[in-house]
Amino acid sequence: MTAISQAASMPGVFSNRYGKVLRTPDTAFNNLPDYPFDAHYVEIDGMRMHYVDEGQGNHKIVFLLHGQPSWSYLYRHMIPVLVDAGYRVISPDLIGFGKSDKPVSSEAHTYANHVDWMQQFVQQLDIRQAAAFMQDWGGMIGLRVLAREPQWLQRLAVANTALAEMKGLEKFMVPKVLKLMAASAGKPGIDKLTSKLNYGNWAGYFRHAAELETGKVLQALTTRQLSPAEMKAYDAPFPTPEFYAGPRKMPEIVATELDAVNADWVKLKQWRLPVLALFSDQDPFLAGRGYDKKFQQNFPGAEGQPHKVISNASHFLQEDQSPQLLDQTINWLRQTGF
Numbered sequence: 001m002t003a004i005s006q007a008a009s010m011p012g013v014f015s016n017r018y019g020k021v022l023r024t025p026d027t028a029f030n031n032l033p034d035y036p037f038d039a040h041y042v043e044i045d046g047m048r049m050h051y052v053d054e055g056q057g058n059h060k061i062v063f064l065l066h067g068q069p070s071w072s073y074l075y076r077h078m079i080p081v082l083v084d085a086g087y088r089v090i091s092p093d094l095i096g097f098g099k100s101d102k103p104v105s106s107e108a109h110t111y112a113n114h115v116d117w118m119q120q121f122v123q124q125l126d127i128r129q130a131a132a133f134m135q136d137w138g139g140m141i142g143l144r145v146l147a148r149e150p151q152w153l154q155r156l157a158v159a160n161t162a163l164a165e166m167k168g169l170e171k172f173m174v175p176k177v178l179k180l181m182a183a184s185a186g187k188p189g190i191d192k193l194t195s196k197l198n199y200g201n202w203a204g205y206f207r208h209a210a211e212l213e214t215g216k217v218l219q220a221l222t223t224r225q226l227s228p229a230e231m232k233a234y235d236a237p238f239p240t241p242e243f244y245a246g247p248r249k250m251p252e253i254v255a256t257e258l259d260a261v262n263a264d265w266v267k268l269k270q271w272r273l274p275v276l277a278l279f280s281d282q283d284p285f286l287a288g289r290g291y292d293k294k295f296q297q298n299f300p301g302a303e304g305q306p307h308k309v310i311s312n313a314s315h316f317l318q319e320d321q322s323p324q325l326l327d328q329t330i331n332w333l334r335q336t337g338f
Contacts, residue, residue: 016046018108021101023048024237029099032233034076039099042124044117050099051092051121055083060338061127063153064091065118067136067161069206069214069247070316071098073233077322078133085330087131092121094137096246098237109249111257115144122152131155131338133329135318137250139163147264150271155338156301157276157329160283160315162291165265165298166258175255182207182251194220197284203251212244221315223282268299274336275302278328280313280320306332 012023029035037052052072062082064075072091082089093100095117096109103109118141128151134142139161146153166174178199185200187208193201197220206212215231238244279292286292292309296302308328313320 016103018045018047018103018105018113020104021047022104022243023101024099024239024243028236028239032073032236033227033229035073035233037072037076037079042121044095044120044124047095047101047103049092049095049101049117049121051090052079053088053090054079055086055088058083058086058088060086060333061088061090061130062333063130063132063142064089065132065134065138065142066091066094066097067138067140068094068250069097069212069217070136070234071237073098074135074316074318078318078326081322081326082330087333090125090127090130092118093237094118094141094246102237102243102246104242104245106245106249109246109253111140111253112260114141115148118142119145119148122149128152129154131157131333133157133159133325134161135159136161136315140254143268144261144264146271147267150267153273155274155276155333155336156271156299157278157332158292158295159278159310159317159325160280160286162286162294163261163265163268164255164258165262165294166255167262171258171262175258178203178255190216193217197221199251199254199285202285206244206248206251210241212238212241212247214238214247218316218319221284222319223312223314224320226319265298272300274305274332275299276305276329276332277302277307278310278317278325280310280315280317282313283315283317285315306335 014021040051040053041048066074071093075091079089096102132153139158143163181200182203185204188201188204190213193205215234218234219226277292277295310317310321
């Protein structure tokens, strides 16, 4: 494994094959509430990728994968409980997010690159037969990694995520409709986004906002009141607009590389190990639209599992209902012998 020690020192600005790359200063992450975890890093394409690694003496391993615009801070309440339950917990920050390095060019942040970076992370850790909890882009990226690395996991829990299989007219129309929605939304500010959460406002806000108020975005997609310090923790990875390329680009690549996505779905349908769907009841993007059923119907290992709709939870259900998620996940892992 090509690991970088916590004490390693590199300039805050450097270049690689993706162009200019930034590193958020460590001081930006000082004194974050409920996030006492040591930092760990691996080198991916000349960039430092951060991950939390707690409970290293425990044999069974659980990966926790975040999405956009969050980072591993999202799992701060779940990590210690899983460790106490006997699991080693690994929670990486996507390249461009959290404590990981951040390519400045939006062209670096393709769907393929994010899948490749996460696949390199999994390969470098060289961990097999683990479990994973994937939410949002954590699922859209992590599921494609699983399609290519089927021995990586023995158990899979998915929450408020999707891996859209599109064919025929749908494959032709959906990308065009999403582009039209984003263009029609104009340049929404944080107030318009939070008052009307839909794809158009989401994509328009992240593309055009002069300042990304990430903490306020997280608050808009939770039912629980975040503290000012918690909201500041979500702002911490992005101290200036030059750091925004990752979260800016993600909404635009939702329906891209559809041939590759479809091919990965074909592989995923052959993965027969236990799958659990835990979607929330108040997600403005996904609730009640059948995304959880898609996982239940397409994965053989999902049949007969205790799938559950998590009540009183919005998109970031880890913030809203971590005790409920933990109860469901830990009980399921134990019931399935993991």
